Amino acid sequence: MKKISILGSTGSIGTQAIDVLKNLKMEVLGLTAHSNIELLEQQIYELQPLVVAVTDHEKALELRRRLRTNLVETKVVSGIEGLIEVATLDEVDIVLTSIVGMVGLRPTVAAIEAGKHIALANKETLVTAGELIMPLAKQHGVMIYPVDSEHSAIFQCLQGNNAKEVEKIILTASGGPFRGKTINELRNVTLSDALNHPNWSMGKKITIDSATLMNKGLEVIEAKWLFDLDIKDLEVVVHPQSIIHSMVLYQDGSYMAQLGQPDMRVPIQYALTYPKRIKNNFQRLDFTGLKDLTFEKPDQGTFQCLQLAFDALARKGTQPTVLNAANEEAVNLFLNNQCSFLDIPEIILQSMDAHRNILEPTLDDILEVENWTRNFVKGRWSE
Ligand code: NAD
Numbered sequence: 322m323k324k325i326s327i328l329g330s331t332g333s334i335g336t337q338a339i340d341v342l343k344n345l346k347m348e349v350l351g352l353t354a355h356s357n358i359e360l361l362e363q364q365i366y367e368l369q370p371l372v373v374a375v376t377d378h379e380k381a382l383e384l385r386r387r388l389r390t391n392l393v394e395t396k397v398v399s400g401i402e403g404l405i406e407v408a409t410l411d412e413v414d415i416v417l418t419s420i421v422g423m424v425g426l427r428p429t430v431a432a433i434e435a436g437k438h439i440a441l442a443n444k445e446t447l448v449t450a451g452e453l454i455m456p457l458a459k460q461h462g463v464m465i466y467p468v469d470s471e472h473s474a475i476f477q478c479l480q481g482n483n484a485k486e487v488e489k490i491i492l493t494a495s496g497g498p499f500r501g502k503t504i505n506e507l508r509n510v511t512l513s514d515a516l517n518h519p520n521w522s523m524g525k526k527i528t529i530d531s532a533t534l535m536n537k538g539l540e541v542i543e544a545k546w547l548f549d550l551d552i553k554d555l556e557v558v559v560h561p562q563s564i565i566h567s568m569v570l571y572q573d574g575s576y577m578a579q580l581g582q583p584d585m586r587v588p589i590q591y592a593l594t595y596p597k598r599i600k601n602n603f604q605r606l607d608f609t610g611l612k613d614l615t616f617e618k619p620d621q622g623t624f625q626c627l628q629l630a631f632d633a634l635a636r637k638g639t640q641p642t643v644l645n646a647a648n649e650e651a652v653n654l655f656l657n658n659q660c661s662f663l664d665i666p667e668i669i670l671q672s673m674d675a676h677r678n679i680l681e682p683t684l685d686d687i688l689e690v691e692n693w694t695r696n697f698v699k700g701r702w703s704e
C-alpha cells in the first residue's frame with residue numbers, strides 16, 4: 322500500500338485530497354495545518370496518521386493536550402521543522418504539497434532529498450525555485466506529478482507522445498471574476514468581488530491570483546519548469562467555461578486537449594494514482610447540455626500581472642522569486658484591506674525593478690531574495 326503525507330491537509334486541495342483518498346488504497350502517515358487545529362483534529366481521528374505538524378507552537382501544544390485526553394497516539398510537532406519532519410517521514414512514498422505560498426519550498430526540497438515523490442499543488446515552490454527543484458528531483462530519481470488542473474491536463478496530453486514533437490502548450494484560463502472589465506472599472510472593485518470566482522471554489526490566495534490573472538502567470542512559469550519549455554512555446558487562452566483544462570499542439574498540427582468538469586479531485590487523483598486511472602463516481606460531462614465553449618485573448622494590458630510573469634521569466638535568475646514573493650505580500654495587503662486591487666501589479670513591478678537580479682541562484686540566494694522582497698514591500702506599503 323502506498324503511503325502519503327499531506328502538507329496543508331486543512332486547505333481546499335488538502336480536504337479534496339482526503340476525499341479522493343477514500344476511494345484509494347493508500348495510507349496517510351502525515352498531515353500538516355497552519356492554524357485550523359479543529360479540522361486537523363477531525364482528520365486525525367479519521368485517518369490516524371503517525372505525525373502531524375502545526376505551524377504555531379501554542380496551537381500544537383493545545384492539539385497535543387486534546388489528543389492525549391482522547392488517548393490518541395499521533396505525534397504533534399510544530400514550526401517549519403515540524404513541516405519538514407512530516408515531509409520526510411521514513412516510510413512515506415509520496416508527499417502532496419498542498420500548502421499555499423513559498424513557505425512550501427523548504428519542505429519540498431527536504432522531501433525530494435529524502436527520495437519522496439511529489440504530488441505538487443504548491444505552484445509557488447516551482448515559481449520561486451523551479452531552476453533548482455527540477456534538477457534536484459532528477460538527481461534523486463523523484464517524480465513530480467502536477468496537481469494543478471492545467472498542468473495535469475498537459476501531463477495527460479503528453480502521455481504516449483514524444484515531448485520533442487511538441488510545438489506549443491496552450492494553457493487555458495477562466496479569466497476570473499473581472500473578465501472584460503476595463504482598468505477604470507477595476508479601480509473600485511472590492512475584496513468580496515475579487516473572492517467571487519465564477520467556476521472554482523479555492524483558497525483565498527489563489528482566488529485573488531485568479532482575479533488578477535497572476536495565477537495564470539504563475540502557471541506559465543510552473544509549466545516552463547515542469548515540462549522544460551521555452552517561453553515562446555507557451556500561450557495563454559481565456560476559456561471562461563473551464564471545460565478544456567489545457568492543450569498541447571504537436572508539430573504535425575494535431576491538438577490534444579484534456580476536458581472535464583471543473584473538479585480538482587480529478588487531477589488530484591491522477592497525481593496520486595499515475596499511471597493508473599481508478600474508477601470513481603465524480604460527475605461526468607454532459608456534452609449536449611454544454612452551451613458554447615468560447616476562447617479569447619487574455620487582456621494583458623488591463624491585467625498586468627500576467628505580463629509581469631512573462632517579464633520575470635524573460636529576465637530569468639531571481640526575478641520570478643521576486644515576482645512571487647511580492648505577489649504574496651501584495652495579496653496579503655489586499656486581503657487585509659491595506660491596498661487596492663490595482664496596487665497589486667504596481668507593488669510587484671516596483672519590487673522587480675528595485676531588485677538586483679542574481680543569475681543561477683543557490684537555494685540560500687532564493688531564500689534571501691524572498692526575505693528582501695517581503696521587507697521591501699512591507700517597508701514601502703504597510704503603515
Ligand atoms: P488554502 O488556503 O485552502 O489551504 C492552504 C493550506 O496550507 C492549509 O492547510 C493551511 O493550513 C496551510 N498553510 C497556509 N499557510 C501556511 C503557512 N504559512 N505555513 C504552513 N502551512 C500553511 O489553499 P488551496 O486553495 O488549497 O491552495 C493550496 C496550493 O494549491 C496553492 O499553492 C494553490 O496555488 C494550489 N492550487 C490550488 C487549487 C485549488 O483549487 N484550491 C488549484 C490549483 C492549485
Ligand code: MG
Binds near residue numbers: 469470471540
Ligand atoms: Mg490551475
